[in-house]
Amino acid sequence: MLLNMLQSATEQGLIYAVLALGLYISYSVLDFPDLSVDGTFPLGSAVTAVLIISGANPWLCLPAAFLCGAAAGVVTGLIHVKLNVTNLLSGILMMTALYSVNLTIAGRSNLQFYTQPTIFKGALARLLPERQAKLVIIILCVVVIKALFDLYMKTKSGMLLRACGANEQLVKSLSVDSGKIKMLGLAIANGLVSLSGSMMCQYNMGFDITTGTGSMVIGLASVIIGMTVFRKAKLMGDTLKVVFGGVIYYLCISASLMLGLKPQLLKLVIAALFLVILTINSKLFKGGAADA
Amino acid sequence: MLELKDICKTYNVGLINETKVLEGFNLSVPKGQFVTVIGSNGSGKTTILNLICGTIFPNSGKIFLDGSDVTSMTEFRRARHIGRVFQDTQKGTSPNMTILENLSLADNKGRFYGLGMGVNRKRIEAYKEMLAPLGLGLENKLDVLVGSLSGGQRQALAMVMCTMTDIELLILDEHTAALDPKTSELIIGLTNKIVREKGITTMMVTHNLRHAVSYGDRLLMFHRGGIEMDLSGEARRNVDVDDLLDRFNQISIESGN
Numbered sequence: 001m002l003l004n005m006l007q008s009a010t011e012q013g014l015i016y017a018v019l020a021l022g023l024y025i026s027y028s029v030l031d032f033p034d035l036s037v038d039g040t041f042p043l044g045s046a047v048t049a050v051l052i053i054s055g056a057n058p059w060l061c062l063p064a065a066f067l068c069g070a071a072a073g074v075v076t077g078l079i080h081v082k083l084n085v086t087n088l089l090s091g092i093l094m095m096t097a098l099y100s101v102n103l104t105i106a107g108r109s110n111l112q113f114y115t116q117p118t119i120f121k122g123a124l125a126r127l128l129p130e131r132q133a134k135l136v137i138i139i140l141c142v143v144v145i146k147a148l149f150d151l152y153m154k155t156k157s158g159m160l161l162r163a164c165g166a167n168e169q170l171v172k173s174l175s176v177d178s179g180k181i182k183m184l185g186l187a188i189a190n191g192l193v194s195l196s197g198s199m200m201c202q203y204n205m206g207f208d209i210t211t212g213t214g215s216m217v218i219g220l221a222s223v224i225i226g227m228t229v230f231r232k233a234k235l236m237g238d239t240l241k242v243v244f245g246g247v248i249y250y251l252c253i254s255a256s257l258m259l260g261l262k263p264q265l266l267k268l269v270i271a272a273l274f275l276v277i278l279t280i281n282s283k284l285f286k287g288g289a290a291d292a
Numbered sequence: 293m294l295e296l297k298d299i300c301k302t303y304n305v306g307l308i309n310e311t312k313v314l315e316g317f318n319l320s321v322p323k324g325q326f327v328t329v330i331g332s333n334g335s336g337k338t339t340i341l342n343l344i345c346g347t348i349f350p351n352s353g354k355i356f357l358d359g360s361d362v363t364s365m366t367e368f369r370r371a372r373h374i375g376r377v378f379q380d381t382q383k384g385t386s387p388n389m390t391i392l393e394n395l396s397l398a399d400n401k402g403r404f405y406g407l408g409m410g411v412n413r414k415r416i417e418a419y420k421e422m423l424a425p426l427g428l429g430l431e432n433k434l435d436v437l438v439g440s441l442s443g444g445q446r447q448a449l450a451m452v453m454c455t456m457t458d459i460e461l462l463i464l465d466e467h468t469a470a471l472d473p474k475t476s477e478l479i480i481g482l483t484n485k486i487v488r489e490k491g492i493t494t495m496m497v498t499h500n501l502r503h504a505v506s507y508g509d510r511l512l513m514f515h516r517g518g519i520e521m522d523l524s525g526e527a528r529r530n531v532d533v534d535d536l537l538d539r540f541n542q543i544s545i546e547s548g549n
């Protein structure tokens with residue numbers, strides 16, 4: 001029983017790790033607190049639910065969700081860069097607009113597809129032992145996504161993205177439009193968030209409009225937990241820290257539910273937990289700025 | 293080479309704090325000339341540099357670079373032809389990346405930043421040769437994060453990065469002002485070496501009068517949006533720090549402060 005819960009918490013934590021990778025780009029790399037995430041996570045879910053119900057290949061839903069999320073990210077970027085709206089407000093506007101978009105795509109506030117195929121029920125799953133199938137497939141997805149992500153960060157484009165968050169002036173000095181780089185970063189970030197939404201939707205075999213609420217906090221908490229807990233681990237790359245951060249975070253949440261926390265108090269606990277992490281984090285970095 | 297024609301620049305047009313900084317400003321810098329610029333605070337030096345680089349745009353007038361009109365060209369497009377080193381030593385490099393990654397980024401300036409690998413290992417020897425003459429030992433620290441370097445080291449790296457691709461104009465915006473005296477001497481020496489070796493047209497703003505008289509082929513003193521003093525050739529060679537100080541004091545008395 002306990003082992004089962006631990007496994008399902010790890011599975012969901014790993015799905016949220018993909019969301020956390022997206023947040024890592026917008027929050028850590030680009031230094032852009034992007035709230036559109038609360039809209040792009042359910043966007044990925046809505047697109048996936050509709051595609052699966054209409055009979056599409058569940059694996060194709062993943063890139064489809066990524067592209068939809070990326071498009072939304074570009075729009076957030078356009079609002080910020082072209083219309084000079086502050087980064088926080090651009091995200092809030094996009095999140096609000098996406099709520100209606102998501103309802104329009106799905107047609108209603110929740111959609112179930114218990115009998116349709118998902119990535120967890122296809123040919124790949126049949127090759128695996130039944131009890132571990134989900135976990136193995138999720139790990140496989142996360143490994144591929146993380147590998148592609150790490151590879152991208154080493155390309156010229158990825159390096160420019162890292163430079164843009166740390167020193168926008170340098171990007172301009174290199175004769176590149178820094179606005180376009182921000183849009184690119186937001187596209188990748190929201191693409192990953194939406195991809196995570198697609199996986200979660202297939203995992204739950206349904207779309208629910210409320211899943212988006214708090215995505216930003218979940219992702220951000222995962223990023224910060226990962227970077228804080230493993231800050232001394234020199235050999236561990238940032239992305240691996242973020243992935244583990246996502247898993248740790250979700251394990252904590254599951255543990256509190258298991259210990260009898262009332263579900264209606266969950267968001268309160270999430271916010272409190274996040275506050276604690278932020279406080280610890282700022283204390284740590286104040287004490288050891290040289291570490292950063 | 294660089295030409296500013298009849299430039300007017302007023303900040304906060306139509307507001308109560310409207311400030312006219314430049315009115316009918318003209319300047320022509322021939323190819324290969326190394327110009328040093330001095331002037332008190334508020335004399336318009338930074339405004340001129342910002343106008344040349346495209347950080348701000350003039351209310352009227354034209355700016356030509358190598359014969360082509362760049363007046364309305366955006367900052368990042370103009371940066372293709374102009375290199376700029378700032379007073380703030382943080383602005384020329386990316387702290388979250390290694391020296392090697394920073395150099396690789398700068399090496400690709402003017403070309404497309406696509407999905408090719410960011411670091412070209414074949415260029416490492418060339419990078420080491422660029423860093424060795426600085427005498428800072430940076431050539432042995434290629435994998436060190438730039439954020440952990442000192443201000444002087446970062447500024448030296450910024451100089452190398454902004455002159456490693458072909459540029460037509462180098463803008464130095466009080467680039468030694470934030471450094472300690474020893475490092476400041478090192479950077480100014482390095483600057484002179486790079487500028488002379490590559491023969492880049494250069495405008496260097498400085499508050500250090502000794503630097504202003506010891507380096508460069510032409511000296512400009514700005515005052516209230518105009519050129520108070522423009523020395524080159526014989527007159528430039530004979531001027532010393534005391535002459536400049538006298539002139540500064542004279543101006544200050546005339547303008548009542």
